[in-house]
Amino acid sequence: MSQYAGLAGAGGNAALCDLRSDTVTRPDAGMMQAMAAAELGDDVFGEDPSVNRLEAVLAERLGKDAALFLPTGTMSNLAGLLAHCQRGEEIITGAGYHVHAYEAAGASVLGGIALCPVPVRADGALDPGVVAGAVKADDSHLAISRLLSLENTHNGLAVPLADMSAAAEAGRAAGLSVHLDGARFFNAITALGCAETDLAGLTDTVSVCLSKGLGTPAGSALVGPADLIARARRWRKMLGGGMRQAGVLAAAGLYALEHNTARLAEDHARAEELAGVLRGLGAGEVSQATNMVFFTPVDGRNDALRAHLAAKGVVIGGGSTGAIRMVLHRDADDSALAQAVQALRRFYG
Ligand SMILES: *Cc1c(COP(=O)(O)O)cnc(C)c1O
Numbered sequence: 001m002s003q004y005a006g007l008a009g010a011g012g013n014a015a016l017c018d019l020r021s022d023t024v025t026r027p028d029a030g031m032m033q034a035m036a037a038a039e040l041g042d043d044v045f046g047e048d049p050s051v052n053r054l055e056a057v058l059a060e061r062l063g064k065d066a067a068l069f070l071p072t073g074t075m076s077n078l079a080g081l082l083a084h085c086q087r088g089e090e091i092i093t094g095a096g097y098h099v100h101a102y103e104a105a106g107a108s109v110l111g112g113i114a115l116c117p118v119p120v121r122a123d124g125a126l127d128p129g130v131v132a133g134a135v136k137a138d139d140s141h142l143a144i145s146r147l148l149s150l151e152n153t154h155n156g157l158a159v160p161l162a163d164m165s166a167a168a169e170a171g172r173a174a175g176l177s178v179h180l181d182g183a184r185f186f187n188a189i190t191a192l193g194c195a196e197t198d199l200a201g202l203t204d205t206v207s208v209c210l211s212k213g214l215g216t217p218a219g220s221a222l223v224g225p226a227d228l229i230a231r232a233r234r235w236r237k238m239l240g241g242g243m244r245q246a247g248v249l250a251a252a253g254l255y256a257l258e259h260n261t262a263r264l265a266e267d268h269a270r271a272e273e274l275a276g277v278l279r280g281l282g283a284g285e286v287s288q289a290t291n292m293v294f295f296t297p298v299d300g301r302n303d304a305l306r307a308h309l310a311a312k313g314v315v316i317g318g319g320s321t322g323a324i325r326m327v328l329h330r331d332a333d334d335s336a337l338a339q340a341v342q343a344l345r346r347f348y349g
Pocket of ligand 1 (some may be wrong): 075098186209
């Protein structure tokens with residue numbers, strides 16, 4: 001079941017505390033003002049000053065040549081993968097990583113690119129030995145290994161630079177290029193306490209989302225070397241992602257990069273607090289990393305818990321069994337968290 005399903009009567013504006021995902025964040029007054037004031041042009045002609053500024057800012061911040069603004073993280077990854085790989089080539093990536101698990105095999109469907117999934121370690125990293133072992137020999141029976149696609153954060157886990165680097169080096173030693181799905185790149189930076197260039201410097205291309213914890217209504221970017229970004233630009237057009245006066249969204253992105261990256265630490269602190277409360281209740285297994293909390297109720301009453309919380313304006317995702325994911329974000333402030341905590345205590349108290 002989708003994490004967004006089965007929430008009739010609780011979703012939308014009525015929810016006091018929506019913990020399904022950080023994608024539910026809405027633009028605040030400052031962001032709306034920035035969007036309303038955005039200088040606009042036709043971005044397919046390269047003439048939208050706000051998009052051009054956002055791309056320049058991201059390229060500069062991540063220490064790369066160029067950036068490309070795209071409507072979604074999925075399209076950003078896809079345009080990147082298509083720019084890196086030709087038909088008959090393959091991408092080595094984590095089996096549970098978004099690129100393999102949740103992007104409808106777009107690279108295979110649209111690019112004739114094979115996806116070679118490898119196991120993800122419990123810490124969210126790929127083992128360098130596993131990466132090296134997955135690289136195919138030059139043999140006409142086999143796909144041509146071309147790209148290693150990493151992810152950070154993965155299920156909230158911020159993969160340390162040393163582990164990222166070890167996996168990337170294993171790929172590079174075998175001649176692979178390296179992509180980072182950094183949908184939550186800035187959460188990773190916050191948790192690792194490193195510079196944006198430290199993480200981005202480990203891979204050739206990076207995809208970042210502006211619409212999750214950063215709070216814009218839509219928008220992602222692919223950042224990397226000029227030649228790859230130029231190829232990705234053609235793919236973006238072909239995929240239908242060439243937007244015209246996209247500066248209204250880019251202005252939100254610029255605002256978010258200025259105002260909403262440093263505050264991600266608050267989301268991480270609230271996630272830690274929520275995890276502490278859940279552990280204290282002794283009602284199931286709890287794990288937490290960055291802005292995500294995973295809770296597996298020991299009594300298996302997931303649906304009853306979800307209904308109880310929904311009645312109190314607290315919305316959670318997940319299916320009828322297994323782990324429930326709760327994601328902290330800018331629109332879940334201290335009073336929203338208190339609401340969630342009170343509702344949880346009442347259910348288990
Ligand atoms: C959300 C997400 C994406 C895709 O972003 P959309 O904007 O929803 O298409 C890609 N990778 C990861 C790890 C994500 O969490």
